[in-house]
Amino acid sequence: MTGNSSGTSRDEILRRVRGALGRPEGPAAGPAADAAALARDYLSVHAERNARQSADLLADNLADYRAAVHRTDAAGLPGTIARLLTEHGSRRAVVPPGLPPEWLSRVTGVELVPAAREASARELDAVDSVVTGCALAIAETGTIVLDGSPDQGHRRITLVPDHHICVVLAPDQVVDSVPQAMPRLDATRPLTWISGPSATSDIELDRVEGVHGPRTLEVVLVASG
Structure with a gap:
């Protein structure tokens, strides 16, 4: 034309x-x-749920995406993170600057590497794990959203290491649906939406994990109250 x-x-x-x-x-x-x-x-949410039901739905959908889900309370969080790092065989773990230090108070035998913005992909590839918080989590889609806040660090640290431990505080950081999530997110921030470990399939539908990010995603749901 x-x-x-x-x-x-x-x-x-x-x-x-x-x-x-x-x-x-x-x-x-x-x-x-x-x-x-x-x-x-359109509907902003597809069912009425209480906080416990939303957390349960999030856990179920995360598991469907092959993420490992662990549930604990605030008192048990440091021990859970330490156990997951040990079970994975991690020797080095990158830590964003704003991660609450008490979350890592039980970690032993693992070098905690501060997340430096200038760290190269090669340097991060030598790290076994990364531990972060999140901006929020969406129950209906089993999605974790990161926005680069101090407890999450810049995007590269959650894409290069092969093992990601992500802490979600329930119910404060759990919403039911994407329409509920959008008003709580800042569109000017570097948002990363994660639904399970990184994976893709070739033309034969053979699943390959770890192509675009960590092969292992472990989500720790921390219940309050």
Whole structure:
């Protein structure tokens, strides 16, 4: 398609799309008008749940994605992290600067490496594990969201090490659905959405893990109250 007297080829395509959808032309047309015309009556959540049920659904969906889920309380968290690092055989673990130090108070025999922004992928590849918090977790999709806050560090540290221990505080950091999650997230931050360990499949549908990130994701659900 070539341009015309009223604008570019793109303008003409969009004019035809708006016409097919019954959208306005002229000064009232444009992205703002299109957005205003969209129906937004979809459900923000697909069931009524209490906090325990939301945490249970999150755990089930994480497990479906082959993440390992561990449940504890605040008092048991340091011991759980220490046990997971030991069971994985970790010798070195990278730690973001804002991770609460009491979470690691029971760790022994593992070198805790401060997360340096200038650390290269090669240097991080020599680290066995990473321990982080999260921004929030979505129960209906089994998704963990990281936003680069101090307890999570920059994105590279959660993509290169092969073993990720992620702590989720329930119920404060657990929401039921994506529509509930969006208002609580800052779109200007570097958001990473994680649904299970990194995995892909080739044309024969053979699953290969660890291509885009850690092969092992361990989520620790910490219950309060």
